[in-house]
Amino acid sequence: MKKFVAALAAVLFSTLSYAQVPEDSTRVAEVRVSGITCAGDLPIIQKKLVNAEGVDEVNWSPLENGESVARITYHPAFIQEKQLLQLVEGAPSCDTPGEFPYRAKAIRNP
Secondary structure (H helix, E strand, C coil), X not given: CHHHHHHHHXXXXXXXXXXXXXXXXXXXXXXXXXXXXXXXXXXXXXXXXXXXXXXXXXEECCCECCEEEEEEEECCCCCCHHHHHHHHHCCCCCCCCCCCCCEEEECCXX
């Protein structure tokens, strides 16, 4: 009986952990991006994001002190927030294409 209960609990837990997200559902992530040196950096980062499967659009706050906030509309069925951060940090610099100076941090709204 113990084994049956343990197996049932494992199946229920795995089902909850991997619940399917509808493909048409969207979320918005707000990501603070630092390391921006010129206005040409934003289009480079934006292109990297919108070319990823599951990203619909990216809107930027005004550039201030080398930082901006990206509002990224995405489909969690195709891409996760962690991957969005990795895409930002993997975008090349406008000034030096061999460097990757950007740092990304998700903003949690209370």
